Amino acid sequence: MALYLIRRFLIMIATILVIATLTFILMHSIPGNPFTTQDRSTSEAVQENLNAHYHLDEPMLVQYGIWIKSLATFDFGPSIKQPTETVNDLLGRGFPISAELGMWTITIALISGITLGVLAALKHNGIIDYIAMTLAVLGISIPNFILATLLIQQLAVNLQLLPAATWSSPMHMIMPIIALATGPTAIIARLTRSSMLEVLTQDYIKTARAKGLSPAKIVIKHALRNALMPVVTILGTLVAAILTGTFVIERIFAIPGMGKYFVESINNRDYPVIMGTTVFYSAFLIFMLFLVDVVYSILDPRIKLHKKGGS
Numbered sequence: 417m418a419l420y421l422i423r424r425f426l427i428m429i430a431t432i433l434v435i436a437t438l439t440f441i442l443m444h445s446i447p448g449n450p451f452t453t454q455d456r457s458t459s460e461a462v463q464e465n466l467n468a469h470y471h472l473d474e475p476m477l478v479q480y481g482i483w484i485k486s487l488a489t490f491d492f493g494p495s496i497k498q499p500t501e502t503v504n505d506l507l508g509r510g511f512p513i514s515a516e517l518g519m520w521t522i523t524i525a526l527i528s529g530i531t532l533g534v535l536a537a538l539k540h541n542g543i544i545d546y547i548a549m550t551l552a553v554l555g556i557s558i559p560n561f562i563l564a565t566l567l568i569q570q571l572a573v574n575l576q577l578l579p580a581a582t583w584s585s586p587m588h589m590i591m592p593i594i595a596l597a598t599g600p601t602a603i604i605a606r607l608t609r610s611s612m613l614e615v616l617t618q619d620y621i622k623t624a625r626a627k628g629l630s631p632a633k634i635v636i637k638h639a640l641r642n643a644l645m646p647v648v649t650i651l652g653t654l655v656a657a658i659l660t661g662t663f664v665i666e667r668i669f670a671i672p673g674m675g676k677y678f679v680e681s682i683n684n685r686d687y688p689v690i691m692g693t694t695v696f697y698s699a700f701l702i703f704m705l706f707l708v709d710v711v712y713s714i715l716d717p718r719i720k721l722h723k724k725g726g727s
Contacts, residue, residue, distance in 0.1 A: 424709075428702050433484075435698045439691050440483050444476060450496050450685040470496060470687075483691065492692030497684045503692035506677045511696070513583060514666065514673035518659045520593050525600035525654070530647070532601070533608025534635065537643075540613060548605060555602030564595035564668045581670035592669045596662065600654045604647055611643040618642075648712050652705035659697065 467473040471482055486493055492503035536548040571591060572580035579588050615621065616639055624634045666675030674693060681689035 424706060428699075428706065431702055432695065432699050436484065436487055436691070436695050437480075439694045440480055443687050443691060444479070446685070450687065487695060492696075493688045495681075495686055495689050497681065497686045497689070503688050506689060507674070507692065507696055510672065510674040510677050513671060514659070514662050514675065517583075517589070517592060517596070517662050517666070517671065517673060518655070520589065521596040521600070521658050521662075522655060524593060525597040525604060525658075526647075528597070529601040529604025530608050530640075530644070532605035534612055534640065534643075536605065536609040537612030537616065538635070545609075548609070552602035552605045555598040556606075558598070560595045560599060561664050561668060563598055564591065564665055567591045567595060568668075583669075583671045583673075588669075592665050592671060595665055595668075596658055600658060603650070603654065607646045607650065608643060611646050612639060615639045615643045645712070648708060651711075652701075652708040655704045655708075656701045659701065 464473070471479055474482070490504075492507075495501050495503055495506060498506075532548045532552070536545040539545050568580050568591065571578045578590055579585075580591075582588055621634060621639055624638050629638075662671075662673060663675035663678055665671070666673045667679055674697075677689055678693050680686070681693070
């Protein structure tokens with residue numbers, strides 16, 4: 417198992433290095449630089465000094481070496497748009513907000529989706545099943561930015577029940593979380609339902625019923641654990657979708673998370689912020705996928721034994 421973990425760690429490092437390299441190439445393949453696009457009135461002498469300060473006048477290979485060194489030391493350097501701020505400062509200020517929004521969204525999506533899926537499976541072809549699957553189809557069909565706009569129009573403007581923007585109280589969190597959680601909730605509900613329907617027909621479930629176990633104990637102790645395997649499988653992908661989707665939702669609801677800085681950095685071609693944010697989020701998501709594998713092995717010990725033997 418230790419060898420497997422070491423191998424996975426090395427793969428994670430290699431993946432991050434590839435992402436960092438591709439991000440660097442894409443950023444520098446765009447003609448011009450931030451100083452030729454931001455302020456046309458800047459003199460050539462000032463632009464040359466700025467290029468030299470940010471090493472933009474160096475050969476590409478030298479710039480790449482500086483970038484990899486900053487990546488290895490976890491120091492992404494100063495922001496071009498906000499020279500008094502470093503990329504690490506922006507990450508330290510914005511990521512906790514984005515992470516809070518993402519974690520609340522994932523938690524609510526898991527609880528709501530699993531609950532709906534289990535109820536739909538237990539009441540198969542009943543009114544609860546039809547209602548749950550109708551809600552799931554709607555949740556998958558409506559993009560989160562469209563839903564966010566509708567929520568603002570109805571709950572904030574028309575009914576004035578919730579504040580429309582910012583992130584200063586629990587009331588401000590409700591609409592962004594609903595907008596982000598609806599799609600993942602629908603996906604989890606459909607997966608849980610189909611998996612539960614399959615698990616409930618297995619022989620060990622029939623044996624548990626024959627022993628006289630209560631329905632609640634059969635569902636919670638025996639059926640749900642195996643039914644959650646498909647949910648765990650896609651959990652890493654859902655985490656990625658939620659955390660990247662927060663960028664759009666943060667802009668709509670004026671949430672001061674990483675979405676604000678990332679979108680602004682793209683508009684201003686702020687290379688350090690773009691590259692630092694991309695690599696940071698990539699590393700975070702790769703780590704989350706690794707945690708999903710660990711949880712998967714906990715739920716199904718056969719996977720852990722197989723990987724021990726393979727190591």
